[in-house]
Structure formats: C-alpha cells, structure tokens
Amino acid sequence: MIPFNKPYLTGKEAHYLYQAVLSGKISGDGIFTKKCHDFFQNNNQFKKVLLTTSCTDALELAALLLNITPEDEVIIPSYTFVSTANAFALRGAKIRFLDSRPDHPGIDESKIEEVINEKTKAIIPVHYAGVASDMGKINELAKKHNLHVVEDAAQAIDSYYVGKNGKTPLGACGDMGCFSFHETKNIMAGEGGMISLNDEQYFSRAEILREKGTNRSAFFRGEVDKYNWVDIGSSFLPSDIIAAFLYAQLENLEAIQEKRKSIWNRYYENLEEVETAGHLTRPFVPSFATQNGHMFYVVCRNLDERTRLAEYLKANGVYAVFHYLSLHNAPYFKQNHDGRPLTESDRYTDCLLRLPLFYELELAQVDMICDTIRSFYNK
Numbered sequence: 001m002i003p004f005n006k007p008y009l010t011g012k013e014a015h016y017l018y019q020a021v022l023s024g025k026i027s028g029d030g031i032f033t034k035k036c037h038d039f040f041q042n043n044n045q046f047k048k049v050l051l052t053t054s055c056t057d058a059l060e061l062a063a064l065l066l067n068i069t070p071e072d073e074v075i076i077p078s079y080t081f082v083s084t085a086n087a088f089a090l091r092g093a094k095i096r097f098l099d100s101r102p103d104h105p106g107i108d109e110s111k112i113e114e115v116i117n118e119k120t121k122a123i124i125p126v127h128y129a130g131v132a133s134d135m136g137k138i139n140e141l142a143k144k145h146n147l148h149v150v151e152d153a154a155q156a157i158d159s160y161y162v163g164k165n166g167k168t169p170l171g172a173c174g175d176m177g178c179f180s181f182h183e184t185k186n187i188m189a190g191e192g193g194m195i196s197l198n199d200e201q202y203f204s205r206a207e208i209l210r211e212k213g214t215n216r217s218a219f220f221r222g223e224v225d226k227y228n229w230v231d232i233g234s235s236f237l238p239s240d241i242i243a244a245f246l247y248a249q250l251e252n253l254e255a256i257q258e259k260r261k262s263i264w265n266r267y268y269e270n271l272e273e274v275e276t277a278g279h280l281t282r283p284f285v286p287s288f289a290t291q292n293g294h295m296f297y298v299v300c301r302n303l304d305e306r307t308r309l310a311e312y313l314k315a316n317g318v319y320a321v322f323h324y325l326s327l328h329n330a331p332y333f334k335q336n337h338d339g340r341p342l343t344e345s346d347r348y349t350d351c352l353l354r355l356p357l358f359y360e361l362e363l364a365q366v367d368m369i370c371d372t373i374r375s376f377y378n379k
C-alpha cells in the first residue's frame with residue numbers, strides 16, 4: 001500500500017537531538033532555536049520569527065497580539081483547519097466564514113468586502129496547499145478598512161506571493177504569519193510551529209506573550225535586571241529538542257522542496273489528459289502565486305465519484321484522502337452561521353481528493369497512481 005504521507009528524516013535529526021541534550025540547556029530558546037530563527041531571518045526575508053509549539057499556538061499568539069475581544073469580528077475561509085478559527089473563537093470573536101474561490105480552495109477575495117462592517121478587526125487568509133491567496137487584494141482591503149491580516153501559512157513554507165514588487169514569501173505579506181512543522185508538512189519536527197512578525201510594533205510584546213507574560217527574553221539579553229509579570233501570556237515556546245530536530249530539516253529545505261515539487265509536477269503533467277477529458281480538475285495556481293509541493297489534489301465532479309475513486313485507488317494499493325469539512329457547517333459552529341451559502345467550500349468538502357505526496361515517493365509510483373486514475377475513468 002502506498003501511504004498518503006510518510007515523514008521524511010534527513011539523517012541528522014538524532015545527531016542534533018543528542019547535541020541539544022548534551023548542551024545541558026534543553027528548555028526553550030536554546031542554541032538550536034536560535035539557529036532556526038537565524039535561518040528564517042537571514043535567508044527568507046522575515047523581519048522576525050519566533051518558534052512556537054505548533055501553528056495552532058502561533059495563531060493563538062497572533063489573536064492575543066491583536067487584542068481580539070468578543071466585540072470583534074474576523075473573516076476566515078470556511079474551508080480550513082479548525083485551528084484557524086479556534087484561535088479567534090478562544091478570544092470570543094465572532095467568526096465570519098467565507099467561501100472558497102471557484103478555481104481554488106483558498107478564500108474568495110472578491111467576497112471579503114461584503115462581510116466587512118464596523119466590528120471587523122482582521123482577515124485570516126489560508127494559503128491552501130501552499131498556494132498564495134491574493135495578498136495584493138487582501139492588503140488593499142485591509143488598508144482601506146483599517147484591518148489586520150494574519151496569514152495562516154501552515155502549509156506555505158518556501159512559497160511566494162508574486163505581486164507588483166516581485167516575490168514575497170508567504171507569511172511575510174500580512175501583519176504576521178503562522179507556520180506549522182507538524183509531521184504532515186513539508187518541513188517537520190513532529191509537532192512544531194512558528195510565528196513571523198512583519199511589523200516592529202509587535203516584536204517585544206510577542207516575546208512577552210510567548211514567555212508566560214514575562215519579560216524573560218529581555219532579561220536573558222541583559223536588557224532588564226530582573227524579569228517580572230508584565231502582560232498576559234502563555235507558554236508558546238518549544239523545547240530546544242524540537243528546534244534541534246527542526247534544524248536538521250531546515251538544512252535540507254532545498255533538497256526536500258526540489259523533490260516534492262518534482263512529484264507535484266509529475267502528477268500535474270500525467271493528469272492533464274484526464275482533466276482535458278472533463279473527468280476531474282487539477283490544482284490551479286494563480287499567476288500571483290507559486291506552489292511549494294505541499295499537496296497534490298484533484299477535484300472530482302461529485303461526492304459519489306470521489307468516494308468511488310478513493311475506493312478504487314485503495315483497492316489498487318493507493319491511499320488517497322479527502323480534506324476539510326466546511327467549518328460553517330461544523331457541529332460547534334453551525335447555529336452561529338449567518339446563513340450565507342458557501343457553495344464552493346461545500347464543493348471542496350465533497351469533491352477534493354488528496355493524492356500521496358512525500359519525499360520518498362518515487363516518480364514511477366506517481367506514474368502508477370496516475371495510470372490507476374486513468375483506468376478508473378476508462379472502465
């Protein structure tokens with residue numbers, strides 16, 4: 001059976017874990033956390049980043065940083081992971097779920113303005129499959145209506161928004177970005193995450209909220225002579241053991257990305273014929289976006305066809321999986337939805353199928369999977 005995902009180990013992880021353990025300082029913000037921070041701040045055009053224990057935590061930190069209260073509304077695509085919404089629900093905010101684009105599961109930018117009112121505080125685009133939302137348009141709306149933008153960049157490492165001023169890394173387009181290093185992502189540490197901050201006004205407060213509301217980070221830099229309780233906060237920083245694991249992965253970012261993108265491209269080329277025949281659609285990458293080999297999915301014509309295709313693949317040794325269920329219909333939220341039909345989000349809920357994509361997947365296996373899909377439609 002070809003699994004849907006298989007976490008890739010570069011070979012250095014255990015070595016760095018050993019080093020972290022031997023260093024004698026394995027709590028947060030040790031040597032490897034610094035190496036990871038430097039990696040992103042030096043190579044990736046992020047002004048400031050902070051590792052967190054997950055993307056969920058990074059999103060919660062973002063909601064705290066923006067002082068989200070029960071008086072506020074936030075705009076979130078319905079087709080996303082629960083954490084995107086939970087972080088704001090935890091602060092009591094009213095959530096306005098938005099539909100997906102007809103050509104892509106990401107937020108339909110053209111519908112954002114319809115739900116903006118005097119209570120709206122933030123827009124949370126999700127760069128689904130590592131493909132950018134239209135950050136030019138979203139930032140324009142944010143500026144016009146004085147809103148914050150938090151990018152859910154959980155799937156978007158090493159991917160870009162291509163705008164008038166060239167390429168900007170995802171996570172560096174809005175006020176802040178949230179990344180995941182969960183085992184299912186391109187670069188992983190089992191569990192892990194990161195917040196990127198693109199506006200200096202958040203730098204020192206983010207450090208404080210992440211360190212239980214204390215100014216401990218400034219204390220360790222010798223900027224204050226004792227540390228104290230100075231704000232609200234929680235424990236969002238990972239142990240240096242997580243960072244050591246992550247650093248081994250980051251050192252191999254280029255090779256990992258190259259391999260994943262070659263798999264993505266192979267699927268894309270192989271499935272052209274099935275799309276042209278009108279059976280399914282392949283992922284669409286808008287001209288303002290790049291893809292980062294995070295995910296390859298197909299969109300079937302209806303739920304029944306997707307179910308049958310998944311079963312056929314499984315019978316032929318291929319594990320393909322569906323993805324999100326529209327959050328506006330979720331048991332926890334349903335009664336709070338304002339009734340707007342979100343038909344595209346529901347269509348991706350029913351029709352999107354993700355195919356295996358992991359570093360060790362061989363191109364010959366990709367060819368086999370595509371042959372199986374072809375034979376499903378030809379039978």
Ligand SMILES: *Cc1c(COP(=O)(O)O)cnc(C)c1O
Pocket residue numbers: 053054055056057080081083084126152154155179180181182191192193
């Ligand atoms: C994976 C993912 C998350 C959650 O990441 P964790 O690190 O597991 O908390 C949030 N949003 C999206 C879009 C994701 O894909």
